[in-house]
Each structure stands twice: as C-alpha cells, then as structure tokens.
Amino acid sequence: MLLEVNEIEVYYGKIAALKGISLTVDEGEIVALIGANGAGKTTTLKAISGLRPLSAGRIWFDGRDISRMPGHLRVVAGIGQAPEGRGIFPGMTVQENLLMGGYARRGKKDAELTEVYELFPRLAERKAQAGGTMSGGEQQMLAIGRALMARPKVLLLDEPSMGLAPILVAQIFSIISEINRRGTTVLLVEQNAAQALRLAHRAYVLETGRVVKSAPAAELLTDPRVQAAYLGGDLNTGSALTNSKPAHPGGLA
Ligand SMILES: Nc1ncnc2c1ncn2[C@@H]1O[C@H](COP(=O)(O)OP(=O)(O)O)[C@@H](O)[C@H]1O
Numbered sequence: 001m002l003l004e005v006n007e008i009e010v011y012y013g014k015i016a017a018l019k020g021i022s023l024t025v026d027e028g029e030i031v032a033l034i035g036a037n038g039a040g041k042t043t044t045l046k047a048i049s050g051l052r053p054l055s056a057g058r059i060w061f062d063g064r065d066i067s068r069m070p071g072h073l074r075v076v077a078g079i080g081q082a083p084e085g086r087g088i089f090p091g092m093t094v095q096e097n098l099l100m101g102g103y104a105r106r107g108k109k110d111a112e113l114t115e116v117y118e119l120f121p122r123l124a125e126r127k128a129q130a131g132g133t134m135s136g137g138e139q140q141m142l143a144i145g146r147a148l149m150a151r152p153k154v155l156l157l158d159e160p161s162m163g164l165a166p167i168l169v170a171q172i173f174s175i176i177s178e179i180n181r182r183g184t185t186v187l188l189v190e191q192n193a194a195q196a197l198r199l200a201h202r203a204y205v206l207e208t209g210r211v212v213k214s215a216p217a218a219e220l221l222t223d224p225r226v227q228a229a230y231l232g233g234d235l236n237t238g239s240a241l242t243n244s245k246p247a248h249p250g251g252l253a
C-alpha cells in the first residue's frame, strides 16, 4: 500500500471539516474522491500534502508515518500536488514554472522537462510565455506538469477539470490516464463524478467530512443511489445515499 489515511480529523477553527476519513491508495492505482461541494475533498488532499494539520488520525506514505511531516518534506518523499485553482506563478514563463516544480530533485531536470513537454505539447510550444497569460486549460496543464517535475510517487489532483471547456476536460482526463500508465499513482478529486469514475480504478464518496461509500469505480457508476446523487446532473443537489433523512441537500448521508 502506497498511501494509507487512517481516521483523520481536520478542523477549521471549531468546525470539523473531516470527521474521521480513512482511505487507501495502492501503487499504480487511480483513486477518485467524489462528493458535493463542501464534503471535504480538498481538505483531505491538503491533509495528505501537509497543508492542513491533523487533529486526530494518522497518514502513512510509502511505509512511513508522515502525519507530522512538514509539507516540503512530503514533496521530497514523493507526494506531488497540483492544487485547486492552479497556483502557478503568473509572472514566470512556462519553463520557469516547470523548473520551480523540480526543486525537490537535484541536477538538471532535462529528462523531466522532456517528459512533461511530451505529455503536454502545448506547454512546449509556449515555454517562453508568461504563465499568467495562458488560458485556464493551459494553466491547469502547467500546474500538473509542474507537480510531475519532482517525479512524485503519487500525484494529488484537485478538480483538474474545473472551469474547462468539454474538449479540454476530455484532454485532461486522457493525459491523467497516460500519466498513470507511465507509472504514477493518482489520487483525483472531482465534482465531475461521471468522468472521474470512468477514469479511476476505485473511488470514495465523501459527505460532510465522512466516507459514506467506497467501491471499484465501475461499481459506483452503476449504483442507482450514486447515480441519483452524483451522476444525474447538478452534483450539488443530489439525493441521499444512506437511508437517513436528507438533513442537508446534496449527499448520501
Ligand atoms: N479555509 C477554510 N476556513 C474555514 N472553513 C473551511 C475552509 N476551507 C474549507 N472549509 C470548510 O470545510 C469543509 C470542507 O471543505 P472542502 O474540503 O473545501 O470541501 P470540497 O473540496 O469537498 O468542496 C466545508 O464545510 C468548508 O466550508
């Protein structure tokens, strides 16, 4: 097992965003986290990459307890993240942005650059262009490319399809599949549940800070309750998966 998240709790002030999330990711897998807005998907990724501290629980990565490891050391350990909202450096060129992502590795990074440009020919064409002047889709590619520069063992992706035109969504998903085919494990957060489930091997459904279901992705795609809650159009107004009263709109719990 490459990554094991065990009963983690994360708070924002007094508000519990994660109320005991557990999940695992095996080497070579694409695992998806799906769920409505506010379910805790981004917070889960931030807890794994070290951007949010744990109040309880543990995270194991590559045989080590990383629960208290600072974020920059998690990058060195092999956790790469392309954050929600891209987070690229707008004033730097595409290539400078990519080289910033390789800081965890010493040496010239030529091989990594070549590989990223192979995955994203568009970035190669624009290598001298300022990152901030790239389109939304190109900036998303740049954010993923930058994370790959450190040759992560696992790549954490937060809503890579957000705000992209359908044609670019398809492109991003096919590149994620290719990245995985080349050997990188992927933990993918998506509101675009249908597409995430088509890409992923397994998935977890999050609701208000808890995992309410986990199964092979193909199984979730055909689960009537998942279909009703998450695959039927507006992802934020789905019905409940579990049989309790729908105390809040948008969920299974
Ligand atoms: N910086 C923050 N300060 C306070 N509350 C936050 C912050 N970020 C997220 N939250 C809350 O934590 C919960 C989980 O948010 P988030 O992980 O962003 O969900 P998701 O990515 O699934 O939409 C939500 O209730 C959200 O309002």
Ligand SMILES: [Mg+2]
Residues within 6 Å of the ligand: 041, 042, 043, 084
């Ligand atoms: Mg989010």
